[in-house]
Amino acid sequence: MAEKVLMKGNEAVAEAAIQAGCLHYFGYPITPQTEIAAYMAKRMPKINGSFLQAESEIAAINMVLGAAAAGRRAMTSSSSPGVALKSEGLSYLAGCDLPAVVVNIQRGGPGLGGIQPSQADYFHATKGGGHGDFHMIVLAPSGVQEMFDLTGLAFDLADQYRVTSMLLSDGILGQMMEPVDLAAPPPRELPPKSWALTGTKGQRKPNIVNSLYMNPEDLERLVMERYERYAQIAAAETRWEEFLTEDADVVVVAYGALARVAKNAIAAARAQGIRAGLLRPITLWPFPKAALQALAGRAKAFVAAELSMGQMVEDIELAVRCARPVLRCNRTGGMVPTPEEVLQKLEEATA
Amino acid sequence: MTVFQKPRALADVPMHYCPGCTHGIVHRLVAQALDDLDLVGRTVGVAPVGCAVFAYNYFNCDMIQAAHGRAPAVATGLKRANPDSVVFTYQGDGDLAAIGTAETVQSAARGENITIIFINNAIYGMTGGQMAPTTLPGQVTQTSPYGRDVTRTGMPIRICEMLATLESPAYLERVSVDSIKNIRQAQKAIAKAFRCQAEGRGFSLVEVISSCPTNWGVSPAEALDWMREKMIPYYPLGVYRDKTEGGEQA
16 A cells, blocks of 8 residues: 555645646635645646636636636635635536536535534535536545545546536545545546637637527527436446445434544444444435435434534435434534434434 | 638628627627637637627637626636637626626736727617616616716726726727727727737737617617717727837836
């Protein structure tokens, strides 16, 4: 195994992007993700890339759109209020079928909220993220290693399916340090970017990148074709981790940093004789519906643990078709539950 | 002998513009400049939201359509990702001077090596004639039905003068397409703006005083008179910055 490097989560994201060949980063300062911009500002000039501090989140995402349209790997990162501002660009990226990577190191909301960790942007990330019919691939790392690995994957998936990949993380993962193996992911065979705006060089017809269709039949057809692509993504790219679920009577569903708290709670529950397990979605969109459905055949109850008032819980209830009770374990505003608080829900679920 | 022909950079398709609208003239001037400087194969154009939204169909170069006001940000991304390309935006007054003010000012302040063609016709065209940041005092529009009341809405923004307060722009000129003489000057200015970019000198913007007979509610000929009599006095034509070769304001 390669030597590991001690890194902050945010730095791991930035390094992974660079290793993935992303030479164009556009961002705007916001806590708790600023280390990503700082890392890019330091590295990009040395590798012939471009770092640009934009005048706004809106400008940053549109710069990403421009660089993506030129056929280059491009990224922006922000935190919740800033990501909300990017919604316009996220919708245009989808409408233009451009690949891009957007990182959200979530903080508490609504409004200016706070700067402590949160998962309250689940709806924004998984249910569209802007106006119109569209999806982004949403990846949820649970540690610094995954901050690195999933950022690389985000670029590959974006290029493969011509979609935006969002890394949905939080202030804990962004700020914490862990040893990281900086090994490159296995290479994927990716389609050529024949649509890129590189200038015709007088050798082909002009390429047009556009999201406007005045004929509703054309627009409907294109959206439907896009949804066929989304179905392919759901079939091929849904990712999750199961932990001690084989014999579990109660299954915690949690992602990101909170999944680690849940693992502690599950260990404590097992010590008390409660057969608890964890399903950790790694892709929040596509959501691991089938895995949850399968577990609903064995487990008696679920606990939806979230750093929000309960957003993913709606997808869990849909996935298990309300056939099993889904208890809620919610802290919000930047508060994080202790393992004991999660354990309490496990006891409740099996009482 | 051919004495006049359509520029190669202009696509051979019908344009959707209203009779008497000057967009067609300005499109031709842009295409002519790309032809003359032999830039078509390197060029990426950015269409705005507004009447010129379909510009992506009208030029024989790679084109992208940007969100409302964001064209300079999209152009920045295109140019930074591919510095060898020639990138221009084509924007109206609502797009550039209202919703996209930040992108306009900041791309100019960065000295971004792009070219902006700014169509100032003192009104929102595509949405049916609302008040723009450049609508003249007293001018009647759908959203200033009693005439623009400057005590409530302030005075119109003069973009070239505003951007000329910045150090970074390389070339700023205001031209008009109300007459043959002025069209010839506009042709020179647009060509100069593209040359400025091709030579790597930085941000260039040409503001083109233009007409909108449909939403002004006048005939095309009256619209040209209105440009001369009402617009040009408030928006003086001329060079506001010139750091190009032989430029007076280096």
